[in-house]
Amino acid sequence: MTLTVLVPSSLVREAEDKREATRKLGYVARAATVFRANRLVVFPDREGERRLGGEFVETVLRYAATPPDLRKEVWGRRDELEYVGVLPPLRVPSMTGSESNGSGSLTQGIVTEVGPDGRVRVNCGLQHPVSLFAPPSMEVEEGERVAIRISSREPVRARIVDRPVPGFDVSRTDLEEALDRADSGVAIATSRFGEALTTTRLPDLAARIEREGATVAFGSPGRGLPAILDIDVEDAVEPADGPGFDLWLNTIPQQGSEVVRTEEAMFASLAPLTLTE
Numbered sequence: 001m002t003l004t005v006l007v008p009s010s011l012v013r014e015a016e017d018k019r020e021a022t023r024k025l026g027y028v029a030r031a032a033t034v035f036r037a038n039r040l041v042v043f044p045d046r047e048g049e050r051r052l053g054g055e056f057v058e059t060v061l062r063y064a065a066t067p068p069d070l071r072k073e074v075w076g077r078r079d080e081l082e083y084v085g086v087l088p089p090l091r092v093p094s095m096t097g098s099e100s101n102g103s104g105s106l107t108q109g110i111v112t113e114v115g116p117d118g119r120v121r122v123n124c125g126l127q128h129p130v131s132l133f134a135p136p137s138m139e140v141e142e143g144e145r146v147a148i149r150i151s152s153r154e155p156v157r158a159r160i161v162d163r164p165v166p167g168f169d170v171s172r173t174d175l176e177e178a179l180d181r182a183d184s185g186v187a188i189a190t191s192r193f194g195e196a197l198t199t200t201r202l203p204d205l206a207a208r209i210e211r212e213g214a215t216v217a218f219g220s221p222g223r224g225l226p227a228i229l230d231i232d233v234e235d236a237v238e239p240a241d242g243p244g245f246d247l248w249l250n251t252i253p254q255q256g257s258e259v260v261r262t263e264e265a266m267f268a269s270l271a272p273l274t275l276t277e
């Protein structure tokens with residue numbers, strides 16, 4: 001199952017300072033990890049942003065998604081990363097180890113540069129970044145995590161292999177573009193104005209998501225998806241009136257707080273939606 005999570009650039013609009021904003025993004029990254037999201041996409045909500053916007057949100061989330069042993073080399077020192085020490089560990093399963101056929105150890109790398117003829121530069125924890133050919137079956141972008149098979153460290157012999165890597169990729173793009181992907185699956189907008197998720201409806205919906213995958217969008221504190229998309233609440237629940245959503249869903253129909261924080265909504269929503277038979 002492919003799972004994509006969409007969050008707005010105004011995600012940290014209520015945070016008092018950069019430290020608190022970083023901590024909040026850590027919980028967002030934790031939710032994406034716990035429920036095995038493949039992609040975490042930041043879409044623009046510039047009207048809702050305050051001091052910290054989309055670039056900060058994307059940078060901290062990409063840092064969190066970077067394997068710990070590569071963070072220092074890939075990111076160095078940046079203002080946005082001043083308080084990354086408060087990020088909770090994601091504890092994504094490691095890819096290290098050798099296969100029985102002696103083909104070498106498998107690890108993760110970060111693409112730092114895409115060149116011509118399918119050649120890319122990759123940082124994979126060796127002494128220096130290495131230049132490798134991407135398999136013809138892969139479309140590799142800068143900043144993407146890839147699986148690297150290392151058969152020798154001295155001299156270096158490594159290759160990129162076309163297989164999934166643990167964890168999630170982070171990008172920043174328009175909401176419509178994210179929903180238009182061929183593998184977007186069931187497109188769900190979460191909102192307290194949506195249709196209530198009930199025990200009666202959940203089995204069919206969860207089974208459909210397991211078959212087709214899902215893209216689940218969230219709003220920001222005090223600024224839900226209808227406000228971000230500038231549509232009337234009454235129209236929001238109608239799929240035809242949303243920008244490519246299949247349904248608007250209220251995953252916390254009996255919420256006791258006036259505002260549910262984005263990271264709270266992620267845990268509450270993704271838990272039932274990713275249930276299996």
